[in-house]
Amino acid sequence: MSAKSSQKAAVQAAWSLDQWLVYLGEIHPANIELGLERVAQVFQRLRLDLSQRTIITVGGTNGKGTTCAMIEQALLLQGKTVAVFSSPHLLDYRERVRVQGKMLSTTEHCQAFSKIEAARQDISLTYFEFGTLQALQLMADSQCEFLLLEVGLGGRLDAVNIVDADIAVITSIDLDHQEWLGHTREAIATEKAGIFRKGIPVIIGEPEPPSTLLAAAEKLRVKASWQGQEFNYQLCATGFNWSNATYQFIDLIKPLIPAQNASTALQVLSTLGLPLEQSFVHQLFSQTKLAGRRQIIRQNPTIMLDVAHNPHATRLLAKELSGQSYGQIIAVVGMLADKDIQQSLLPLVDVVDCWYCASLQVPRGAQAKQLVSVLSQGKLVLEFDSVKAAYGTACEIAQKDDLILVFGSFYTVAEVSTLLEDN
Missing domain, CATH: 3.40.1190.10 (Mur-like, catalytic domain)
Structure with a gap:
């Protein structure tokens, strides 16, 4: 050497x-x-x-x-x-x-x-x-x-x-x-x-x-x-x-x-x-459980973390959620720009009641407006500058029988997990 x-x-x-x-x-x-x-x-x-x-x-x-x-x-x-x-x-x-x-x-x-x-x-x-x-x-x-x-x-x-x-x-x-x-x-x-x-x-x-x-x-x-x-x-x-x-x-x-x-x-x-x-x-x-995979982290309201970030994963997620009873399902979603955003969100359109779309502040991160543009305007679709802001607002408005679903990317789930650790 x-x-x-x-x-x-x-x-x-x-x-x-x-x-x-x-x-x-x-x-x-x-x-x-x-x-x-x-x-x-x-x-x-x-x-x-x-x-x-x-x-x-x-x-x-x-x-x-x-x-x-x-x-x-x-x-x-x-x-x-x-x-x-x-x-x-x-x-x-x-x-x-x-x-x-x-x-x-x-x-x-x-x-x-x-x-x-x-x-x-x-x-x-x-x-x-x-x-x-x-x-x-x-x-x-x-x-x-x-x-x-x-x-x-x-x-x-x-x-x-x-x-x-x-x-x-x-x-x-x-x-x-x-x-x-x-x-x-x-x-x-x-x-x-x-x-x-x-x-x-x-x-x-x-x-x-x-x-x-x-x-x-x-x-x-x-x-x-x-x-x-x-x-x-x-x-x-x-x-x-x-x-x-x-x-x-x-x-x-x-x-x-x-x-x-x-x-x-x-x-x-x-x-x-x-x-x-x-x-x-x-x-x-x-x-058997794994962080970020159908992970329930809180009740009343229920908060679920899932790293689903492609059409196959969101189809399975939608199928599972459609068989469950919640007041409303509020989605907090952030995605990477190089993913198939439209086809990934589409399976959940009939399941989710409110969409809180967040910009991901990471390389390759999609802006919230990219997510908003592919969602139906018939439901509540809101745009946020960050996952933190979207998640915070969802927690403020959610009722005890609602589900807050955090998904779309490992980055999205990780950011909410960090928020939970800090609280």
């Missing part, structure tokens, strides 16, 4: 986590650069041995985080050791890596970043690539039996895909990130199928899989389990029913996460050979 490199390493050794995160955002000209060559080269230099771990890679348009959370919770309940890599985070970067259900210390994160920096040398990495390698370093250090890897974007060219999965999971497929993944469900499915490996078990939670996903499964001769075929779920008045070739559960409590994702997670657990009993699944459903 040169004298200059040694000096740089000494300075970085004293960096805080915030300093590392600023650095990660500065060392590569683009936020996203799909491709595995650079990140794989650094991974090889790290010489991480993951061969004795069971690796479950989870891709999909929506539902990845909650599916991982339920698998993680089940493994913990059965006395297994498990580490999870998930993104993005809401409030704290350390949320991205959980070991035994808990975040690691800032010191451990900084030490792992130092190892990646030393290994990469002159290889340029994006923020997400650097963070993925750091997560893999932390997970390798943890010695956990099971590693859950959530795909950041797509699958085939996502940094997570440098690791071969023992089980691959596709939660859902719909339109999002089209500029990177393609403009049809078929094209997007091809990208997501990139996490498949020849002959491995693959769990498909998407109930209407595009033909390209079927073709990818056949080409690689994976051991595929399809939602609606090898495993099934049903929501009914008395609860949640689920079955596969081994199990049949009737009248379970409804899960706190979306039903489709809970069903997918159960099939993963069955594939792993974990013993499942009615009482265990009941406990699992009652304990």
